[in-house]
Amino acid sequence: MPKRIVIALGGNALGNNLPEQYAAAQNTAKAIADLVEEGHQVVVAHGNGPQVGTINLAMAELTAKDPVKYPPTPLTVCGAMSQGYIGYDLQNALRTELLDRGIRKEVCTIITQVAVDPQDPAFSHPTKPIGRFMTHEEALAVEAEGQAIMEDAGRGWRRVVASPKPREIVEIASISDMVSAGHIVIACGGGGIPVVRRGNRLEGIAAVIDKDFASCRLAQELDADYLIILTAVEKVAINFGKPDQQWLSELGTADAKKLIGENHFAPGSMLPKVQAAVEFAESKAGRRALITLLEKAKEGIAGRTGTVVCD
Ligand code: ADP
Ligand code: MG
Secondary structure, eight states, X not given: OOOEEEEEEOGGGTOSSHHHHHHHHHHHHHHHHHHHHTTOEEEEEEOOHHHHHHHHHHHHHHHHHOTTTSOOOOHHHHHHHHHHHHHHHHHHHHXXXXXXXXXXXXXXXXXXXXXXXXXXXXGGSOOEEEEEEEOHHHHHHHHHTTOOEEEOXXXXXXXXXXXXXXXXXXXXXXXXXXXXXXXXXXXXXXXXEEEEEETTEEEEOSXXXXXXXXXXXHHHHTTOSEEEEEESSSSEEESTTSTTOEEESEEEHHHHHHHHHTTOSOTTTHHHHHHHHHHHHHHSTTOEEEEEEGGGHHHHHTTSSSEEEEO
């Protein structure tokens, strides 16, 4: 039975720099094409950590050289640039991979904005370090300009932004129409560009939306059957990295919540994936989430591997 599937690609699907991304995209396209070939409707979301980091650094260096010629680039603009550049590599790799398999399909990238709640409690305790490492003096100067700073794991000082929850995908109608028309859509890159609605205007916000939560929102708004989170591990584990580690093949939402409470999933990596999987599986009867290795997408959807989260 063909399904509507939202795939969330992790960092390993895209590499850490320009040539790595190009090569990784060819490999990632194979995993996505496997699902398209089986007749599924596929929508692709992805992370953007290294890419937006590089763009942000490059722009900041220009500004430092000549702030009049190169005024500061907002984080939202860096995010938009990363969505465009990642989408460019992904859509071309996917287009070629499909044509090589004799499949003719439109593939396109949507620059996606995601509305957040300006009252989201995340804004009162920013957690997401971004941008270049600074000395404490430099960081204090940045703080004096009104930006939050933090010491990042002994590596130096950085700017820190909030990670609010996604509320609403602004371009959802366009995405939905294209998916229904049979096109493959790449959307919500990097969790989407965070915005707040102000009347007829969308105001960009310096924040980072978790791509796993944004993918979960996207899957719900598209009424998808499956949310597939492709990452660097084949299954979710309890006691991860410990001698009594145990891989999980199936995980009910009630058990998942219990394990979340027992801190089995690392914040910032596996925790948001399990939380997103649970939210999606609980959102409507029949919806399921799958967490597995990028290369195992096809086997996972066939029920042969990965961790399936269901209500
Ligand atoms: P992505 O870029 O795909 O979002 P992350 O690095 O953020 O990848 O998250 C995936 C990583 O989470 C895995 O590679 C693994 O090292 C780590 N991890 C933390 N806790 C667990 C767990 N309980 N089970 C499996 N993996 C875990
Ligand atoms: Mg991650």
